[in-house]
Amino acid sequence: MKNLLLMKEMLPNDYVGFTFFVGCMAMMAASAFFFLSLNQFDKKWRTSVLVSGLITFIAAVHYFYMKEYWAEVGQSPTFFRYVDWVLTVPLMCVEFFLILKVAGAKTDLLWKMISLSVVMLVTGYLGETVYKDSAALWGGISGLAYFVIVYEIWLGSASKLAKAAGGNVLAAHKILCWFVLVGWAIYPLGYMMGTTGWYNSMIPSGNIDIAYNIADAINKIGFGLVIYNLAVQSQKD
């Protein structure tokens, strides 16, 4: 009851709370869409679409907690945020691996991508919470891991596999590469807005949740739809 009253008072001009709320709904709707579509795919593509649904579903559950946290505590739910990322970002690496399996992707590639993403997120978490005074340093290490991921998919072995696969897989891989290069770049910008470092004079500081929430919606739902579309197209041919 207390909770409801609090939310009622906050909603009209609480833009951050609004994006948590809409984010939660959008993630739930996307999960229902992916899960309910599973039957139309044969075995080869079902796993990929299932993983798309898992990514948005895990996010929906975390958004539910994050919107509550924001309404009750009035602070950024950094812990839930990073727990969500540490589960969903490796699953996005799994998606890259699954679509490149047709061209012979090995599990080495999968583990490399997962490890890089975990390094990126753990160092980011440390900079945002435990070692705030050296946020720029931890963010820098995190950024390096991010660049290696970008390199791997754009120019490294993952890109070679995508070229070998050709056709629909290559086209989907390209779009996913753009998601990682542009969509994921919103996160380090958000990080710089919310922490102290050499970048403060160049980037406005402020609440980082709106940036993170918009980025999540684009990256998780958009990414999933690219996979879904790839599955639909490939089954037609």
Ligand SMILES: *C/C=C(C)/C=C/C=C(C)/C=C/C1=C(C)CCCC1(C)C
């Ligand atoms: C669904 C969630 C996604 C796709 C989250 C992605 C998060 C990142 C790409 C975060 C990257 C960061 C840096 C590159 C440097 C600063 C610290 C982070 C963790 C915000």
